[in-house]
Structure formats: C-alpha cells, structure tokens
Amino acid sequence: MRRASTLASSVLSRTLTSTLHDGGALSTIKHRFLLASLYSTTSNTGNSHSRRIFNPFSSSLGVAGALVSAAAAASLSQDVLAKEPPRAELVPKEVVLYQYEACPFCNKVKAYLDYYDIPYKVVEVNPISKKEIKWSDYKKVPILMVDGEQLVDSSAIIDKLGNKIHGKEIVESASDKDDDDEEIKWRRWVDNHLVHVLSPNIYRNTSEALESFDYITSNGNFSFAEKITVKYAGAAAMYFVSKKLKKKYNITDERAALYEAAETWVDALNGREFLGGSKPNLADLAVFGVLRPIRYLRSGRDMVEQTRIGDWYTRMENSVGGSARIKA
Template identity: 70%
Template sequence: TCTGSNIRCFSQGSNQFGLYYPSSVRKVAGNVRCISVASSSLAQDVVNDSSRPSFVPKDVVLYLYEACPFCNEVKAFLDYYNVPYKVVEVIPIFKKEIKWSEYKKVPILMVDGVQMVDSTDIIDKLYQRIHPENSASISEEERKWLGWVDNHLVHVLSPNIYRNYKEALESFNYITSHGNFTFTQRVIAKYGGATAMCFVSKKLKEKHNITDECKALYGAAETWVYALKDRRFLGGSNPNLADLAVFGVSRPIRYLQSGKDMVEHTRVGEWYTRMEKDVGESARIDSVS
C-alpha cells in the first residue's frame, strides 16, 4: 500500500549534506514546509544550468511503484531540482526488492546509504538541504494545499486509476512495461494486481464516501484551478511545493484514460502543461536491477 503521511520514519543516520550555492541561484518552490532536519553529509556539488539549485549526491536510489501517487510526488521533486536518481521498481505482490528494509512500504529513498521514508518527510528533508537559508515555516496558503493533497486529492486518484477492470489492466500494463519484470512476474503483476486494485479501489470509495469517482476527480481538478486565482502557479511565477505535490501525485493518471478525461472535462490542462515544462526532463538515470 502506498502511503504519504502519518508514518514513522526510521533512523535517518548522521551524514552531513554539504551544499554549495552559486550567487546566481534563484529561490524557487516558495517557503519551506515545517521541517525538523537532522544533519547529514551527502552532496558533493551543485550543478545548475537553469539557475535552479540542484545537488548531486554520490548515490540516490528510489524504491517505488510506478503508479503510486506518493512515489511520483518524490520523483517530481527530484526532477524539478535536477537530482539524479536511480529507480528500483518494487513488484507489489512480492515486494522482494525492499525485503532488506524494516519499512515495507514505498517510497523509500536511499541517499548515500541513508534511508528516508514517507514522501512528505523525504521532501521536507531534501528541500531544507537545498534551501537552508529559508525559515522553517510556510505560508498558510501553501500549508493548506499541501494538506489538501494528502487528505483529499490522493484519495480520489486510485478509484479513477482502477475504476474498472479494463482500466486497471491498462494501468498495470504500463507499470509492468516500465519495471524490471520477468515475463512471469509481468503476467502475475498485471492480472493479479489489476484484480486486487479493483477490489481496493472499491473499498477506498466506500471509506472516503466517493459515489462517483469521475465527478470527484473533476471536482478536485477544478478546485485546484480555482486556488490558482489566475496565477501561473500557486507559487506565483514559479512552482512551490504545493504545485509540485499536486503535479507529482497526479502524474500516474495523466496519460491513462481517466487522466485524459480529466483534462478534457476540466480547466487543469493548461496548468499541467506549464508544470511539465517547468519540471523539465526526468533526472532519472539507469535503473537498478
């Protein structure tokens, strides 16, 4: 099960992130979320071809499910800040790829041997290391919408990704074609996963009182557009952490049928296109087997 909040975090270690910032670096992503940061030594250098701060640790590995909203939230952050990372696609049914960890959920981010868990906590800690000059508080508006992502938006996504068996198969076909699956694992994950997630989706609808998953998704998209108040991003001229969170968790659905329907029936498409351009190309490098 993917998860993004209210999760205990295992020891983060005591490596020290050491970052160098050229004088031309512009501040982005708004004010920082409430953060309590342990010290750690990770980075060697800052590489910045677009006036955006980006640090390059020796080794960053993200353990994920391709369709997990919270995993994609972390990916969006790493992509935006040009932090190179490797990916290990975790097979949901077996989870053997994270057998080594006491934490049995995703995302798990390993940064130079330091384990980080929970998408919110991962982003908090990395953001503080990229922007150590910022205060530990954020605006009420940004805090409000970060909470909205965790407490509302993510709950309407899964029922739409897996809203029927056909679309669940579409989703798992995408997932298994992007991971390091054997043929047997691909078949089991695709058909077993699609069946299981259709059941989970039904339970999520009941739990969160969702009677019409499409209407709930379109409503969430319009709510976000209204929050922008004609700004390019919630953060103004540049995305802030709330923009990255909404963009990240919605990426798994964007090019599935439900995501195409969302863009067709709401006004969120223009903002999403701006985010794709600003986040830029993936910072992902070779996957780990």
C-alpha cells in the first residue's frame, strides 16, 4: 500500500509539474482547490469536500481520485480563478485617481482597478475646497488620469479603460448600449437607483454622518485642521443633502429602501455565484464597488444582517482581492 501511495505521489507530482509548465504555480493549484470547495458547495458540505481534495490519497479517493482531482484543478482554472490581469504591455504606465474616499462612483472605479490588478495612485480631494482638481475643467470626482489622458464619469471611465487594457478599439459606452443586455441593465440600475439609496442611509442622522466623515478623514491626506473642518462641516452639509435626496427619489424609509435594493440584486443573481456566472462581470464590480465604502459602517452592517447579500459580497471580496493602490 505504501508503494502504491509512493507511485501515486510520483504520478501526481508529474501531473502538477506539467500544469506548472503551462503557466501555473503550486500555490495557484492549492488556491484553485480551495476556491472550488468554497464556491461549489454549501458551508456544511464544503468542509468535507475540502478534506477530500487536500487528502488525495485517503481511502475514499485512492490513486484514481488523486489524479482526477489534479486534472480537475487544472481544468477549473479559468472558471474558479476570477481575476484576469491584462497583458503587461497593455497595462497603463501611470494611473492616478482623484477621489473622495466614500464616493460610491469612485469606489466603483477602484473595484475595477483592483480586480484587474492595475496599479494606481490616489489623490484625495478636499470635498469643500476641491483644491486638488482646480487644474481640471471637470469639477466632479472621479477623475482618472491614464498616461496623461483625463477620463471622467465612472461608467465611461470603466468602458474606456477596459477597451485600453483589453487591446480593443474604444466603442460606445454603457449608456449607449442596448438595455436588453443583462450586464448593461444592471450597471444602469447601479447608477440610476442603487447609488441614490446610499446617501440617505449613510447620513440619515448626525451620528451616522459623523461616522462616515470620520472614515473619510481617516483615509484622506488632510492636515489636522482640515480633518476637523471636513468632518464636522461635511457631515452637517451631507446630513441636509441626504434629506433632499430622500425627498427627490421618493424614499420614505432609508433602511427599507437599502434592504430592498440588496434583495433585488440577490434575486437578479438567480442562484449564480456572480451575475457574470463563474466570475464577476462589470455589473458585479459596479454593485460591489458602490457598496464597499458602506460595508463596515452602520448602514452596511445592517444591510448584511438583514438581507441575503452577505454571501455574494464575501465572494466578491475574495475575487477582487487586495487593493492595487500604490503610494503617490
């Protein structure tokens, strides 16, 4: 039996080595096994599935099972590993994002950059003085500078940058495309509905407004005096702005509107891991991006506790991974 195990180990080693020569890495193979177990089973059955995968020579699998598992890991690589960094020659040399830390549209762009591992620098814009973007005729954020070219409007930024990094000619933006496309439909839903329920929730009372601006000033590059000014003046201003937005978009109950939006998104998934299927598409990245700045604020915690969106959000966190941000 020991000799059989040794032989199986040798065969499996050669199989893995072959996979590595095809462009993988041992850690990648292990990661694929892990993701397969996480994304293909429920939490109760996932643990036993994981044990079967990581103990390929157990009596339940045997030698054949080990080889099948190795082959499955290789074949699952494209479906399980969602991140798809662009070819090195297509990655822009310098990307600079002018943003507000809590801006949902800015975070939508960051989710895209992080997912595709495009290194970028961040310039935090003072929301009161906007001194950091005085050079631009466009006075909103996000502004993305890509090798000296100014891109504006989050959805247009993603469309144009996507065409650049995938080596395609620039085509029409999402706003010009047919709404019958599921991905486009939900990207529009993010811009036209989801973002409008966020501010009334983030700034629904003074304590939550201060919580939000404490997050903003903690992550921004502000002097002590600027932090105090931005935190209290900004929180007060946004508290009143949120009330106007609530009225403008006919929102009677902020939390109910947020919960309804979260449930609407989960319904759209229709049992899929992502709207894109086995990996996120641009709609997944858009929803994740605009929700990311609120996830660990009170409103975001409430949303995850009261709706079914938490599992999808966790999968997105794992797929998007760490930030591609670099020091300015």
